[in-house]
Amino acid sequence: MSKFIKYENLDFRINNDIFYSTSVQISLRTNIEPVLLSDGSLLRYAPQGTVVGNLNTEFFLTGAYPSYLIPTSNSENPVNALFAGIQIENCYLKTVSFKASQFSPISLNAEFDWFGKLNTVDSTNNLKQFYFNRNQPLDNISHSNRSYISDLTNVFGFSEIFGFQYSEQCERIPFFKNGETVPFRVAKSNKNKSVSVDGNFFKQNNVSDVEGKISNCDLYIKDYNNNLLNIFNISGRIESRGINASNNGILQSNLAITQRLAPLRNTL
C-alpha cells in the first residue's frame, strides 16, 4: 500500500524559531553543459556552476519580526532551516514579500537560495508531535484588520486604501574558493524595496515628475488584536500610477513605489 505523509501543521523552523508556515517548498537545480568532442562523441556533462537550491515558504507572523529576515540588511550570514526532517544549514535570504488586503490575514513569503548538503532523516519514520502546542490562536497572526500603510510624505492622494503589497529583495551572488563548490561568501547585491498600493481615485494632478515623486511610507503590520508586529519602511520614488474602471466594478487606482538601497563604501 502506498504510504503518504499528511501534514496538518508544518513544523518549519528558521534558526530554531518556529514559524506558522502554511507551505514550504525546497528544490534544487544543477548547472551543467554537455561537452561534445571533435569526433561527435559526448565526453561529459561539465558543471558550469554549483548546485543551487531554492527554499520558498509562506508563513504568518506571530511575533516580533526576526532580524535575519531582512533581505536588505548588511548581514550576509546564512540561516538554518529545518523542515520535514530536512535541515539546510546555509540558506541565504533573497526575498520577503507580503500582501495586505481587506479582511485577510497577511501571509508573508520568504525565498532563500541554499548551497551545500541537506541533512536529512527519514521523515516517514519516527514521526513525532511538536514539542509543544504550536498552533497559534487565529487572532495572534498577522492580519490586515489593523495593519495599515502610512503615507508620510502625503503623496498618495487616496482617500481610501484597499490594500498594499510589499516586497524587499536582493540578489545573492555566491563566490567560491578554487576547488570548492560551497561558497565562502554569498554577497548581497542590488538591494531594493517596492510597495504597490491600491486605493480609490487619487486626488493628485502633479503626477508627471520625471524623477518620480519622493515618497516615504511606513507599513505597520499588526495582528488581529492590534498588537504591532513590525514596521516596514520604504523611502523611494513613485515609479508608476494607474487608474482602472470596468463595468459593474469600482474605480480603482494604484501606484508603485520603488527604493534602491545604496549602502556606502566603508574601508575605514
Place this chain on the structure above:
Amino acid sequence: MSEFLNTQFSITGIKDFDINQNYDQYDLVDYEFYTGNSVYPANLSGLYAWFNLDTLNNIEFDGSGKISLWYNSAPGFSEQNLVNVDATVALDSRPTYDSNRNSVVCQRSLGEIFSYNQLYTTQNFSGFLTGDRCWFVVFEYDDLKNGLFNYDAGSPYGVIYPNYSTIINTDSANAYVTSGALMVYGNNIEYSWNTSVPKEAQQFIIDTITSNGIVSPPPINSSFSASKLLKKKSIVSIIKNNTTNNFKLRNNGCELLNLTSNYFYSGAAGLRIGTAGNGHVGANNIWNYDASAISYYEIIGYSKTPTDEQILQIEKYLFEKHFMNDDGLYMANQDFTSSDYSYAPINITGSRYLTKNIDSIFNKTYGCSANFATKASKMQYGDGYYTNVVSNINNLTSDFKLVYDGLTDIQSKCLIGFFQNTFEYEPIGLIDSYQSVDIDLFYPYKNNAKIYFNSLDYSSKEANLNTITITCNSPYDSNLDYKGFLVTGDNVTRLFDQNKAYFKDDVSFFKTTSSLLEDYYWYTGTDNKIVSIDENPTGVNSLFTRKFYFKPDLNFQIPVNPRYVKTEYAMTAPVYENDGINKTVLDFNLNFSNRSDKEALAILKFLDNKAGFKIFEIDLPDPYNKTINVYCPEWNHTYKFYNNHDISVKLLEFKGLTSSDIYFNTLISL
C-alpha cells in the same frame, strides 16, 4: 608609517605597529623593528667576540669542505676563534656552510651516528671573561633531531629521550649544560614531547639540569614560558650584569626575562655552538645528545652591560642585516590587541596575527588563468622547413592571472596595499632580483614557483563587492630542467609501475635504457586496468602514448593556407607559380573546453613537458584524419569552475621529421 612609504602607496589608512594598539582584521600594519639608528658593532666599546659571515674569508674549510675555523672579527681578538680540533675522518663533527642562507649549519650527520657538529673556543678564550657581558646571536633553529621521550627503541638503542638544542653554551668547561647556556627544547616533526608548545615548536630553556625539561621545562616567568620558537630566524640578546646579578633575555626585540638571578653567572669560560654535554647520553648515546639542526648567521659579544638604547642599536644592526624584507607591510588576519612586543610580526605570537602570507587570508576564486608562450626563435630553411632555436634556459614565459572575487571594500584595500608592498621588497643578494612573492598558484600548477607580481586590475560591482585580478609571472622556472616544470606533483611525476591500475589520462614517466624511449607517457586505455607487458608504454600493443591524443571541441577550425608565389604585373593579370615543396604548413588553434581536472592535468602536463618548442605528433580530427608533427608555442588555461577547465592551444605544423619529404627540387640550368 614613514613619509616616504606613505607616498609609495595608492591607499591610505596604513597603521604603524605599536604595542597597546587595537587592530582589525585586514588592517595593513607597517612594521619597523626600531625607529632609531643601528650601530656598527665595532663602534661600541667592549667588543670581544664577533663571528660573522660578511666574507667567506671569515671561515676556513677542511679537506672535506667542512668548517674547521670561524675567525673572530672583533678588533684585537683575532686569535680567539671558534674551531673544532676533534674531528676525524670517521667522526667528522665539523659544521657545514650553507651558501644559500650564508650560515654555519650545525647538525647531526646521518652517516656518522655519534657525530654532531660543533665549534668551540680553545684555551686562548678560556677564562677570558668573568665580568659583565652580553651576547647577540642570530640563529635559525631548523629541526630537533631524533630522540623520543620515554620511548623504548629496543635493543641496542634502549630508552630514547628528547633532545635539547643548544644555541650557545658559554661554560664549555662544564660537562653539563647547567650554567651559561641558552637552549631550545620542544617537539620535532615526528613526535611531541613538550606539552607547552605545539608540534614542531620549541621553547627556550636556560641553564637546565639534566632532569629538567623532559615534558615541560620549568617556568621562569609567564613571558618567558609563553615564548615559542618555530623554524624561524631569531635574534637573541643575552645581557648579564655580574655586579647586580641582573639578567636579561630578549628575543627579536621582545624582552622575555629581566630579573636578578644566577643565570649565566658562574661561567663564561668560552663559547660553544652547535651542541653541549647532555645528561641523557648515558641512557642512549646514539640518539640522546644536546644537538640539533641549527644555523648561525652572526654572533656578537661585548664585555659590558650595554644601555637599553645600545641594545636596540645592535639588534637593529642585526635585523637590517639578516631580516631582509621582514619589515614593511603586514596584514592582520584577525582582530587583536597588541599588548607587548611579542605581537611584533617577527615574533611567534605576532606572526599569528600579522602575516605576509596572502594565501592565508584571501581566496583565489574561479576564473584564474595561465598563459604560456615560448621565446624560441624560428629559423627558416625554406621549403617549409624550419627549426626552433631556444636561446636561453627560461624559454617559456608563463603569466598567471589570479582572481580574487567577492572582496569586501576593506579586503580590497588590504589586497591592493599588499600588492603594492611587494614592489618595495629588497634583493636578498647583490645580483638578485628583489624578493619574490610567497604565494601559491592554482590547480594544477606548483606552489613553490618564484612569483613576481606585475599588475593589478581592480573592478567594483557595487559597494562592498569587488574583484581584483593580479597578473604575475614565474620567470625563473626553466623547462629544460624537470624541476622547472610548472605542472608537478605525484600524479604527473610518478614512474611507470607495472603493478598499478591505470585510469584514462594517467601520466607516468617510463624509465628505460633508451634515451629515445624514456619519457612521459599518457594512458589511453580503459579505467582501472593493470596493463600487461605488451601494453606498457613501449609494448607492442601499448595503451600509452606520447602523441597529443586529446580530442578538441566539436566546433573547431583548421585553415589551410598553401604557400605560393604571386607575381603582379602592372598591365596584365598576375602570374601564380609554385613555391617549392611543403606548401602547406598548418597553423591552427584547438580548444578543449569544459574538461575535467584529470584531463586538464594530462593536457597541461603534456604541453608543459614539450616546453613550447619540442615536436610531437597529433592525429588531426576528421575530415583531415592524418597524423602530423606539430609543436605548441602558445597555450592558455582557465580554471573555470570545480572540475571544469578551458584550454586552448596554438599548434604549428613541423615539416622535416619524415624523411620521405626531404628531397631537393632545384633545377640548375647553365
